[in-house]
Amino acid sequence: MPDETALATAPQLARGVARLGTESAFAVLARARQLERLGRSIVHLEIGEPDFRTPEHITAAGIAAIQRGETGYAPSAGLAEFREVIAAELSRSRRIEVAAEDVLVANGAKLLLFLTILATCEPGDEVIYPDPGFPIYESAIRWAGAVPVPLPLREELGFSFSLQDLSDRLGVCTKLVILNSPNNPTGGVVPAEDLR
Numbered sequence: 508m509p510d511e512t513a514l515a516t517a518p519q520l521a522r523g524v525a526r527l528g529t530e531s532a533f534a535v536l537a538r539a540r541q542l543e544r545l546g547r548s549i550v551h552l553e554i555g556e557p558d559f560r561t562p563e564h565i566t567a568a569g570i571a572a573i574q575r576g577e578t579g580y581a582p583s584a585g586l587a588e589f590r591e592v593i594a595a596e597l598s599r600s601r602r603i604e605v606a607a608e609d610v611l612v613a614n615g616a617k618l619l620l621f622l623t624i625l626a627t628c629e630p631g632d633e634v635i636y637p638d639p640g641f642p643i644y645e646s647a648i649r650w651a652g653a654v655p656v657p658l659p660l661r662e663e664l665g666f667s668f669s670l671q672d673l674s675d676r677l678g679v680c681t682k683l684v685i686l687n688s689p690n691n692p693t694g695g696v697v698p699a700e701d702l703r
Contacts, residue, residue, distance in 0.1 A: 585612025621647045628653040632682035637690050666695025
């Protein structure tokens with residue numbers, strides 16, 4: 508039986524933890540794996556994990572890097588060489604000028620989404636986000652004390668949004684608009700003319 512004194516003095520989670528309720532992909536994964544153990548055939552679409560092995564040239568490069576002793580921390584913005592390659596590719600493919608110092612590399616999008624929202628939003632600010640979309644949008648917005656404002660993605664528009672719907676949601680409290688194209692989970696792409 509736990510010591511009651513220890514329980515009474517145990518650190519309590521911050522109230523903000525209760526606002527992280529929209530990210531359910533791992534709960535869905537756990538349920539899917541449970542169903543697989545019962546013999547059900549499951550197509551996994553929950554956490555975005557590939558259903559194929561890492562290509563050999565990538566695993567070989569990782570092993571070689573470890574053998575060279577490249578096991579320490581990388582710069583917080585990402586390796587300079589990697590950021591240069593990303594900047595060059597974005598400049599080429601998007602036909603815009605992107606400098607390597609303007610590229611930030613992270614392990615997944617969640618951290619950057621959280622940091623962007625936390626760095627820019629005050630309680631009561633509104634953040635417009637695509638719906639359906641990445642569940643973490645609403646969680647991060649609520650965590651910051653901001654107000655989530657869903658922007659419906661319409662099937663008849665190829666799972667993009669209407670400019671009127673966006674205009675209707677923009678207001679004096681709007682602090683951020685999250686655009687994700689192509690959008691997860693629908694694959695919808697915002698038309699170039701709408702972005703202009």
